[in-house]
Amino acid sequence: MIGRHRAALFATSTMTGFGIASWITRTPAVRDELGASIEAMGFVLLGLSIGSMIGILGAGALVRRLGTRPLIVLGGALPVTGMLLVALLTPAQSPVGVWAGLFLIGFGSGVAEIGLNVEAAAVERQLSRPVVPMLHACFSLGTVIGGVVGIALTAVRTPVLVHLLIATVVMAGLATFAATNLRPLPRTTPAEPSDVAAATPRLRAVITVQVLLIAVITLAMAFAEGAASDWLPLLMTTDHDAPEVTGSLVFTGFALAMFVGRSAGSPLVARFGRAPVIRVCAIVGVVGVLLVVVSPSPWLTAASAGVWGLGIALGFPLAISAAGDHPTDGDRRVSVVATAGYIAFLAGPPALGFLGEHLGLQTAMLVPAALLVVALLAAPATRGRAHTETARTTVGT
Numbered sequence: 001m002i003g004r005h006r007a008a009l010f011a012t013s014t015m016t017g018f019g020i021a022s023w024i025t026r027t028p029a030v031r032d033e034l035g036a037s038i039e040a041m042g043f044v045l046l047g048l049s050i051g052s053m054i055g056i057l058g059a060g061a062l063v064r065r066l067g068t069r070p071l072i073v074l075g076g077a078l079p080v081t082g083m084l085l086v087a088l089l090t091p092a093q094s095p096v097g098v099w100a101g102l103f104l105i106g107f108g109s110g111v112a113e114i115g116l117n118v119e120a121a122a123v124e125r126q127l128s129r130p131v132v133p134m135l136h137a138c139f140s141l142g143t144v145i146g147g148v149v150g151i152a153l154t155a156v157r158t159p160v161l162v163h164l165l166i167a168t169v170v171m172a173g174l175a176t177f178a179a180t181n182l183r184p185l186p187r188t189t190p191a192e193p194s195d196v197a198a199a200t201p202r203l204r205a206v207i208t209v210q211v212l213l214i215a216v217i218t219l220a221m222a223f224a225e226g227a228a229s230d231w232l233p234l235l236m237t238t239d240h241d242a243p244e245v246t247g248s249l250v251f252t253g254f255a256l257a258m259f260v261g262r263s264a265g266s267p268l269v270a271r272f273g274r275a276p277v278i279r280v281c282a283i284v285g286v287v288g289v290l291l292v293v294v295s296p297s298p299w300l301t302a303a304s305a306g307v308w309g310l311g312i313a314l315g316f317p318l319a320i321s322a323a324g325d326h327p328t329d330g331d332r333r334v335s336v337v338a339t340a341g342y343i344a345f346l347a348g349p350p351a352l353g354f355l356g357e358h359l360g361l362q363t364a365m366l367v368p369a370a371l372l373v374v375a376l377l378a379a380p381a382t383r384g385r386a387h388t389e390t391a392r393t394t395v396g397t
């Protein structure tokens with residue numbers, strides 16, 4: 001039962017990554033079909049950000065009220081509906097319709113991300129081995145597949161309508177698989193009647209110094225991931241005069257490095273524990289970012305982007321795992337920490353855009369490098385309970 005449930009979580013995460021990458025690769029074509037100015041396209045893109053922000057900020061309360069399963073199902077259905085709207089309304093030259101479709105994609109993805117992380121942390125506690133890193137590896141896998149398919153279909157001049165309808169069908173298949181395989185998990189600590197009355201005080205109680213430090217790690221790692229995803233392609237075309245396809249390939253290479261790091265990371269976590277792995281991740285990430293900052297050539301920048309992605313791959317999922325490592329308040333802790341991370345993921349890139357406008361994109365990338373140093377210092381907060389770490393070490397041997 002738990003294996004099918006875990007597969008459902010992985011399918012939803014893969015679907016989210018695939019959908020977002022499908023949209024990203026066709027953004028220029030959508031702009032051209034809409035005949036939108038830069039200002040108008042900014043309005044259209046705002047739909048995804050607003051939807052994501054509302055979904056993320058509201059997901060914590062929805063998890064406590066409804067549980068995680070309805071949120072995951074909703075997070076599968078809404079992005080499929082949103083992608084269908086974008087596919088159909090782009091040729092109709094309806095910026096408002098595309099905005100609405102992106103809003104549904106963002107809202108559904110935001111709600112699902114919190115639900116998925118809470119549920120994956122619960123599965124991890126049941127199995128006593130890392131699960132959250134593979135959940136995020138599935139998102140990266142979906143991003144890589146969506147990016148490669150998008151680049152290929154763009155290269156052969158496939159119409160946006162056809163491409164995004166194909167993406168809708170793929171996403172619908174993954175969402176249906178997930179919805180039919182989600183299963184209720186046995187809880188190790190059943191809720192007492194007094195827990196309901198004490199919900200609000202307990203929510204405040206979970207925001208401890210440790211949780212705040214873990215939230216800082218998620219914020220730093222998410223900021224670094226968002227900075228790379230949104231600005232690496234543009235950095236290649238503006239600072240290195242590379243063609244647009246090169247920028248897309250660098251983004252896909254970054255996502256592939258993230259996937260490799262997350263897929264290969266679970267044995268390392270089981271062997272060494274979360275805190276040492278996060279330290280190494282932060283150091284490698286800083287090296288990758290700094291190489292991007294000082295790089296004089298597009299080839300070195302492309303290689304450095306891979307180091308950047310490999311370095312930060314495990315930081316966010318391991319912080320989520322650490323937040324969930326609690327006998328009674330794991331779901332609330334995960335909700336708080338994940339929300340901090342996703343807010344940074346959404347708010348960070350616009351802030352870097354402002355700095356990049358005045359200082360240059362390469363110089364602006366010093367901000368994620370500095371935040372990764374902070375994550376390195378905060379890494380001890382992710383140490384788990386003694387019996388959990390021992391169990392994970394036993395699994396890895």
